[in-house]
Amino acid sequence: MKLRSKLDAPVHKNLIYILPGLILYAAFVFGPIVSAVGISLTDWNGLGLPTWVGLQNYAGLFSDERFYLSLKNNAELMVFYCVLPLGLGIGLAAILWNMKPREQLMLRTMLFLPYIMPTAVLGIIWAWLYNPAFGPINQGLRLLGLGSLALPWLGDFTFVLPAVGLVATWYFFGFCMVIFMSGMQRLDPNLFDAARVDGATGLQTFRTVTLPLLLPEIRVVLLLTVIASIKSFDLIFTMTRGGPANATLVPNIYMYQLGFQLNRFGYAAAVAIIGAILIFTVNYAIHRLVRPADEGAN
Amino acid sequence: MRNIGKKSLGLTALKATGSAIAACVFGLAVVQSAQADGLNVWDDYTFEGQSATIEQLNKAFEAAHPGVTINRTARTFDDMKLTLKLAVSAGDGPMVTKVNQGAGDMGTMVKEGLLQPVDAYITKFGWDKLQSDSLIARDRWSDKGQFGEGPTYGISGLGEMVGLFYNKKVLEDAGLPVPTNFDEFTADLDKLKEKGIAPFMIGTSKQHMALHMIATVSQAHVDAAKRSTLDDLIYGRGGSWKTEGNVTAASLIQKWATGGYFYPGFQGISGDDAVQLFVAGQGAFLISGTWYFGDMQNNPDIHFMPFPAPHGVEKPLTVGGVDLAWSITSLAKDKATQDLAGEYINYMVSPEAALTWAKAGYLPSTILPDNADFQASTLLKEGIAMWKQVNANNALGHYPDWSAPTLLKTIDDATPHLLAGDMKPEDFVGAIDADYQAYLASKK
Numbered sequence: 001m002k003l004r005s006k007l008d009a010p011v012h013k014n015l016i017y018i019l020p021g022l023i024l025y026a027a028f029v030f031g032p033i034v035s036a037v038g039i040s041l042t043d044w045n046g047l048g049l050p051t052w053v054g055l056q057n058y059a060g061l062f063s064d065e066r067f068y069l070s071l072k073n074n075a076e077l078m079v080f081y082c083v084l085p086l087g088l089g090i091g092l093a094a095i096l097w098n099m100k101p102r103e104q105l106m107l108r109t110m111l112f113l114p115y116i117m118p119t120a121v122l123g124i125i126w127a128w129l130y131n132p133a134f135g136p137i138n139q140g141l142r143l144l145g146l147g148s149l150a151l152p153w154l155g156d157f158t159f160v161l162p163a164v165g166l167v168a169t170w171y172f173f174g175f176c177m178v179i180f181m182s183g184m185q186r187l188d189p190n191l192f193d194a195a196r197v198d199g200a201t202g203l204q205t206f207r208t209v210t211l212p213l214l215l216p217e218i219r220v221v222l223l224l225t226v227i228a229s230i231k232s233f234d235l236i237f238t239m240t241r242g243g244p245a246n247a248t249l250v251p252n253i254y255m256y257q258l259g260f261q262l263n264r265f266g267y268a269a270a271v272a273i274i275g276a277i278l279i280f281t282v283n284y285a286i287h288r289l290v291r292p293a294d295e296g297a298n
Numbered sequence: 299m300r301n302i303g304k305k306s307l308g309l310t311a312l313k314a315t316g317s318a319i320a321a322c323v324f325g326l327a328v329v330q331s332a333q334a335d336g337l338n339v340w341d342d343y344t345f346e347g348q349s350a351t352i353e354q355l356n357k358a359f360e361a362a363h364p365g366v367t368i369n370r371t372a373r374t375f376d377d378m379k380l381t382l383k384l385a386v387s388a389g390d391g392p393m394v395t396k397v398n399q400g401a402g403d404m405g406t407m408v409k410e411g412l413l414q415p416v417d418a419y420i421t422k423f424g425w426d427k428l429q430s431d432s433l434i435a436r437d438r439w440s441d442k443g444q445f446g447e448g449p450t451y452g453i454s455g456l457g458e459m460v461g462l463f464y465n466k467k468v469l470e471d472a473g474l475p476v477p478t479n480f481d482e483f484t485a486d487l488d489k490l491k492e493k494g495i496a497p498f499m500i501g502t503s504k505q506h507m508a509l510h511m512i513a514t515v516s517q518a519h520v521d522a523a524k525r526s527t528l529d530d531l532i533y534g535r536g537g538s539w540k541t542e543g544n545v546t547a548a549s550l551i552q553k554w555a556t557g558g559y560f561y562p563g564f565q566g567i568s569g570d571d572a573v574q575l576f577v578a579g580q581g582a583f584l585i586s587g588t589w590y591f592g593d594m595q596n597n598p599d600i601h602f603m604p605f606p607a608p609h610g611v612e613k614p615l616t617v618g619g620v621d622l623a624w625s626i627t628s629l630a631k632d633k634a635t636q637d638l639a640g641e642y643i644n645y646m647v648s649p650e651a652a653l654t655w656a657k658a659g660y661l662p663s664t665i666l667p668d669n670a671d672f673q674a675s676t677l678l679k680e681g682i683a684m685w686k687q688v689n690a691n692n693a694l695g696h697y698p699d700w701s702a703p704t705l706l707k708t709i710d711d712a713t714p715h716l717l718a719g720d721m722k723p724e725d726f727v728g729a730i731d732a733d734y735q736a737y738l739a740s741k742k
Contacts, residue, residue: 047387047410132563133575155503155565157718244503244565244714260380262704263406 033276040269046259050266057270067271069246070254073161074230077250080165081172081229086221088169089176090214094206096177097184108181112174119171123238126167130154130239154240160247164239171235172228176221183217184210212292219290223283230279251275336367337638338629340382340392342622344374347592351658358654359645366638378622379403386412386627393630394639396622397452399436400700401445401534401737404623408439408451414626415449419640425453425647428664430689433457436700437623443741445700446533452623455646456589456655457663457685459618459694460510462606463576463584467599468495472582476603480518483606487559490582496561498554499581505569506706508713511585512551513617513698518605519543522613522693532696536738539698539731540724548716548723555717565714576600587618588661588681595659595675602680604688615695616688620663661685698730702737705730 007014015022040057042050061067092111096104114122129135130153138150153163187210195205233252236242242253251271259268343352349372356368371392373381379398383406385391397404397413407413420426426434433454440448469476469486472493477483487497502508520528520543531537554560561572561581569586576584577597585605594600607614624643630636645651649670652662657672661681674682688694699706712729715721 045406045410047383047406047412130566131571132566133561133571133580138563150563152503152563152566155563155567155714157714241504243710245711247714257707260384261707263383263402 036269036272039266040273042266044265045263046265047263053266057267058274060267061270061274066246066249066254067251070249070251073248074232074250076161077165077168077232078226078229080162081168081232082222082225084169085172085176085225086218088173089221090180090211090218092173092177093180093184094210096181108178112178114171115175117171118234120234120238122167122171123235127154127239130163155244157244157247160240160244164236164248167235167239168229168232172225176225179217179221180214183214187213215290215292219286222286222290226282226286227279230275230282251278336369337394337635337642338369338371338392339642340371340373340378340385340395342373342375342378342396344372345589345592347658348589348660351655351660355646355651355654358650359642362645363638363641368642375622383407383410383412386629389629391627391629393627393635394642395625395627397625398622399452399619400697400703402699402703402706404437404451404625405439405443405445406703407625407627409443412628413451414628414630414636415451416453416626416640416643417450419644420450420453422640423644425644428647428649429453432689432692432694433620433663436619437625444534446529452625453643453647454620454623454663455651456621457618457661458587458589458621459616459661459681459684459688460514460585460587460605461616461684462514462603463586463590463594464601464603465576465579465582465597465599466601468579468582474582476601477606480606480608486582487554491557491559496581497559497583499561499572499576499584500564501561501567501569501572501575502564502714502717503566503568506710507569507572507586508551508717509699509706509709510587510617512547512709512713513695514585514605515550516544516547517615517617517695518607519546519611520615520695521611522615522691525615525692525695528615528696531734532698532701534701534738534741539734540727544727544730545723548726552716552719552723556719560717565717589621591659591661591675591677591681595677598676600677602677602684604684613691613693615693616684617695617697618688619694619696656682702734704737705733708733 007017039050041052041054043053043056044050096107099107129137132138132150132152132155137153141147141150151159153159156163191209191213192205195209200208231252232250233256236248236250236253237256240248242249242257252275255268255271255275258264258271339356341352343349352370352372356370360366360368375398378396379402382391382395382397382403386395386407387410397407404413420434434450435446437452437454438446438448438450442448464476466476472490472495474486474489475482477486490497500507500511517528527537527541529535531539555564561567561575564572567575572584573586573590573593575581577593577600579597579599588602591602594602604614604616624646626636626639626643630639647664649664649667652664652666653670653672655662656666656670656674656678659675659678661678666682699709708729712721712726716723716726
């Protein structure tokens with residue numbers, strides 16, 4: 001067979017072309033992952049020589065109450081990172097879909113805006129908004145005569161997690177909405193006409209036609225938001241640093257504290273590896289479970 | 299279209315990769331070269347007034363040492379704790395740096411050979427004539443990891459005391475006297491609360507104001523004559539944190555926190571924000587340290603005094619000591635750099651630098667010259683008088699977190715529960731002691 005291009009040569013001959021990218025990938029992604037696995041098998045304070053401890057760090061994690069607490073907090077945060085943005089996004093997309101193009105464009109742009117900001121900046125801004133002394137949220141509540149509701153949001157054991165989580169919801173819902181709207185564009189309008197002819201109400205059409213056809217977008221949104229929730233760090237770090245008393249501790253904050261505050265880099269690496277495994281497992285489950293009925297296994 | 303051969307393409311790709319690597323190596327070489335031209339210094343003077351003062355001192359040092367450039371990096375206390383050890387061990391950190399004393403920072407760095415002893419410079423420049431031995435002892439670490447003994451690894455430029463800031467106008471408006479003893483103090487608190495004025499301004503969401511408050515109340519229960527128990531704890535010689543004074547202090551603070559004596563919403567306010575609110579006239583009392591003098595002097599009604607001691611304690615300990623120590627790191631490799639670093643530190647603890655700090659409103663650890671010509675703020679005069687008295691009484695206490703590497707985190711984790719009332723004072727003290735005993739056991 002005649003080669004159409006030099007680039008159709010066997011893989012081993014073309015390997016040279018991807019070498020620069022491969023070197024960068026090895027240096028900044030693959031290398032650190034392998035290093036982290038290696039470090040997780042040692043006791044290392046980050047300064048001296050590491051001591052080999054085998055799987056001791058992983059064994060320690062199974063009896064570590066703080067690690068379980070961080071997983072529990074992370075699970076609760078998933079409601080705010082994944083479920084609420086997904087629900088809000090799909091609902092708003094359905095509402096905006098029926099609007100005139102100009103109104104739709106304006107609202108879509110406005111609702112998407114939070115997503116263009118860095119989450120660390122959002123964390124600092126929202127920490128100020130939540131400030132009990134001079135933050136506008138509590139000032140507003142007092143102005144409305146609801147002073148008893150003016151709580152120290154980021155210092156309250158009960159409300160701190162929802163307070164941080166709602167910022168994540170605010171950040172992600174516009175993004176989810178845009179994904180769903182782009183999904184709606186590819187749906188065949190004849191399906192909606194057929195539903196209308198059959199006498200289906202708007203809600204019935206949404207439930208039985210729109211929602212099942214949007215499963216590929218739902219899967220994408222779930223994958224991305226679940227990854228974001230498990231690797232959440234900057235928002236929580238800038239707002240609470242995991243406090244008060246670990247009430248917003250998540251695995252990544254715990255990893256940071258173990259490594260950089262307590263000099264337990266081996267144990268911190270074990271937390272990181274478990275976090276990565278968690279991301280792969282949950283995402284694999286989503287990939288397998290959330291898909292249209294007619295989509296074959298792949 | 300020009301047909302590029304396989305060999306040629308491969309060569310191009312190799313050249314591109316080679317160029318990229320060469321550029322990285324060259325870039326690194328330039329950075330290394332730039333570092334060699336000056337003295338890399340890290341400090342923790344991030345507050346506006348502090349930063350201006352250290353910049354002024356650096357310029358004066360450069361003027362006195364032609365050809366020397368100070369490459370300054372300023373880090374907050376927390377950022378310094380996080381990054382310093384790693385930066386020095388990685389080889390791209392400072393040659394001279396501020397280091398937090400105690401097991402978690404200076405102790406760890408000494409153990410790993412990241413700091414160099416400064417005893418030769420103490421002798422050469424006579425630093426022991428400028429500061430008392432009890433201050434310099436806080437920078438000693440033995441080869442066996444014993445705190446307070448062995449070679450000296452630094453010296454500080456500023457003194458630190460945690461005391462009671464009070465707003466005289468708020469007290470006067472409430473018709474209350476400035477308290478002179480513990481009973482008057484608690485009576486003032488009750489009356490302020492009755493009048494709807496927050497007795498204490500405090501913020502616990504960031505920084506360590508609650509820790510300083512607990513330590514202050516606790517160490518006010520210790521008479522200087524009986525300080526050896528606390529010294530033994532801090533210097534890792536043993537003992538227990540489970541003392542009656544510590545439990546009493548924790549109980550008292552829990553009562554204040556749950557009983558409405560703290561500024562509303564304190565759990566969601568940072569320590570720095572609490573200071574700004576206090577300067578703005580909110581709250582009657584605030585327990586914190588002399589490092590806030592620069593901010594506090596913006597309100598002339600704010601004064602500073604020792605925390606009133608309970609009945610029967612003649613010379614109560616005052617939490618404090620010195621600010622982070624100036625140290626020479628292992629990155630000052632040759633004798634010339636080490637000597638330059640020594641000269642820099644000598645200037646930073648000199649009477650001249652002390653005067654500059656005092657003029658900016660901060661409390662120097664070095665004794666000021668008798669003929670010093672400057673107009674001290676009222677706050678600073680009170681601080682200097684208190685510093686002299688506390689040192690004369692040998693009553694300078696300690697920061698509890700110096701005693702074990704993980705104690706700061708343990709206290710930070712337990713304090714919100716104590717303040718919320720869902721942790722018994724005995725359990726709070728027990729958590730601190732458990733951490734400390736685990737550290738002692740790990741040293742054996």
